[in-house]
Amino acid sequence: APTKVTKICCIGAGYVGGPTCAVIALKCPHITVTIVDLNQSRIDAWNSPDFQLPIFEPGLEDVVRQCRDRNLFFSTDVDKGIRDAELIFVSVNTPTKKTGVGAGSAADLNNVERATRRIAAMSTTSKIVVEKSTVPCRTAESMRTILEANSKPNCRFDILSNPEFLAEGTAIADLYNPDRVLIGSLQTPEGLDACESLKGVYANWVPSEHILTVGLWSSELTKLAANAMLAQRISSINALSAICEATGANIDEVAHAVGTDSRLGPKFLKASVGFGGSCFQKDILNLVYLSESLHLNEVAKYWRGVVDMNEWQKRRFGQKVVKELFGTITGKRIAVLGFAFKADTGDTRESAAITLIRDFQSERALVNVYDPQVPQEQIWQDLQEASPSSSLDTIQKHVTVSPSAISALYKSMNKPAFVFDGRLVFGNTERERLANIGFKVISIGRGDSI
Ligand code: UDX
Ligand code: ADP
Numbered sequence: 253a254p255t256k257v258t259k260i261c262c263i264g265a266g267y268v269g270g271p272t273c274a275v276i277a278l279k280c281p282h283i284t285v286t287i288v289d290l291n292q293s294r295i296d297a298w299n300s301p302d303f304q305l306p307i308f309e310p311g312l313e314d315v316v317r318q319c320r321d322r323n324l325f326f327s328t329d330v331d332k333g334i335r336d337a338e339l340i341f342v343s344v345n346t347p348t349k350k351t352g353v354g355a356g357s358a359a360d361l362n363n364v365e366r367a368t369r370r371i372a373a374m375s376t377t378s379k380i381v382v383e384k385s386t387v388p389c390r391t392a393e394s395m396r397t398i399l400e401a402n403s404k405p406n407c408r409f410d411i412l413s414n415p416e417f418l419a420e421g422t423a424i425a426d427l428y429n430p431d432r433v434l435i436g437s438l439q440t441p442e443g444l445d446a447c448e449s450l451k452g453v454y455a456n457w458v459p460s461e462h463i464l465t466v467g468l469w470s471s472e473l474t475k476l477a478a479n480a481m482l483a484q485r486i487s488s489i490n491a492l493s494a495i496c497e498a499t500g501a502n503i504d505e506v507a508h509a510v511g512t513d514s515r516l517g518p519k520f521l522k523a524s525v526g527f528g529g530s531c532f533q534k535d536i537l538n539l540v541y542l543s544e545s546l547h548l549n550e551v552a553k554y555w556r557g558v559v560d561m562n563e564w565q566k567r568r569f570g571q572k573v574v575k576e577l578f579g580t581i582t583g584k585r586i587a588v589l590g591f592a593f594k595a596d597t598g599d600t601r602e603s604a605a606i607t608l609i610r611d612f613q614s615e616r617a618l619v620n621v622y623d624p625q626v627p628q629e630q631i632w633q634d635l636q637e638a639s640p641s642s643s644l645d646t647i648q649k650h651v652t653v654s655p656s657a658i659s660a661l662y663k664s665m666n667k668p669a670f671v672f673d674g675r676l677v678f679g680n681t682e683r684e685r686l687a688n689i690g691f692k693v694i695s696i697g698r699g700d701s702i
Pocket of ligand 2: 263264265266267268269288289290291294330343344345346363364366367385530
């Protein structure tokens with residue numbers, strides 16, 4: 253029969269595990285939720301008396317304030333967290349492998365394996381183990397083998413896949429009101445019971461018609477499929493943005509008109525300087541690797557095109573700046589407003605700003621970065637990783653970090669002064685206002701500079 257879950261442990265207190273399990277604690281006051289992580293400073297930040305949480309996410313602090321030390325706990329005692337729980341979420345990071353087999357595309361499953369081995373070693377009672385991290389299709393199989401080979405007698409492990417679809421910046425709203433919750437399980441009586449147990453947790457606030465239950469492998473693949481198709485939409489609109497610039501069409505008008513077709517829908521059609529974030533590129537590369545290992549080379553090539561287009565779009569934007577500034581930006585001052593990969597987050601993973609600034613640096617421009625959510629040290633670390641052959645000193649000769657956006661005030665700028673809108677934040681009205689101040693405004697996907 254399904255277990256009535258009263259104690260949950262989440263391994264990994266990051267962008268996924270933190271908000272997800274904080275919301276579970278809020279919506280399920282009868283469940284004790286413990287989020288564990290090996291990283292002491294991260295846990296300290298979650299526990300900080302003044303709620304200086306390790307990640308910035310609108311609405312998150314409010315949730316943590318309501319639940320922390322009531323039924324939500326943060327700890328580095330991974331073993332105790334595992335022992336006490338009936339249900340364990342594995343929400344550790346699975347970055348793209350940098351070396352070894354599959355380097356550059358396969359997911360690094362080292363953290364998942366470590367967490368799984370810990371679960372096997374520490375458990376003295378049966379557990380439902382839930383994959384929350386995005387993992388390659390069939391990872392649950394490896395987890396099961398590890399768990400079963402290392403478990404104590406009378407301990408059963410049921411593995412579920414429950415991918416997270418929240419987007420950073422809107423995580424709390426997405427968790428409150430998800431389009432769907434997806435749970436994958438083996439279609440055995442035990443697998444289906446485990447699935448019901450987890451469904452019972454979400455049923456505290458998600459209407460049951462929004463909880464989809466499917467087979468384990470379908471669930472694992474759905475996460476990759478959803479992200480690949482979302483990213484593909486952005487690469488499609490970005491490819492069209494280049495045509496707009498060359499023809500005088502306006503990408504926002506095209507996107508709006510295209511999006512009114514109910515088969516396509518209006519969302520996720522914003523042309524940009526390129527998508528970033530920890531998921532899209534990683535998950536597509538994951539799909540590419542999977543396709544290649546299944547000898548589906550045409551499929552692999554197809555999805556790789558989405559990433560290639562994104563790389564091109566990022567480089568194209570940098571080149572556009574150089575071209576508009578009369579072919580050289582050497583010694584010119586460029587303010588970059590925003591360093592995170594999108595609005596309302598401090599996360600910089602795969603941010604297009606990193607590529608852009610690296611390209612500006614190689615043209616020897618003087619770059620001034622402003623982002624109120626990103627700590628300076630993070631900016632230096634990202635820029636250094638992007639140019640491993642340059643020392644931090646060299647980078648800091650070309651790049652400074654500003655505490656305010658004031659350095660970009662028109663009065664203090666050389667003329668003609670330019671604004672490049674890589675996110676289409678300025679509509680016609682704002683563009684005209686900037687033009688009236690004296691700026692030359694150039695937007696992605698618009699042939700009509702003003
Ligand atoms: C994404 C998925 O949306 C989410 O479902 C999944 O769980 C994790 O990956 P996230 O990466 O947090 O979420 O943010 P998202 O809003 O999807 O944006 C990703 C990137 O695409 C950002 O750089 C964003 O600026 C860019 N983007 C998004 C566009 O360029 N145009 C758009 O229309 C939408
Ligand atoms: P995501 O965006 O997937 O949530 P993060 O990097 O923000 O990724 O968070 C993942 C967290 O998982 C990190 O805080 C990391 O310290 C933690 N972690 C990784 N491996 C383990 C492990 N074996 N045991 C406990 N925590 C782990």
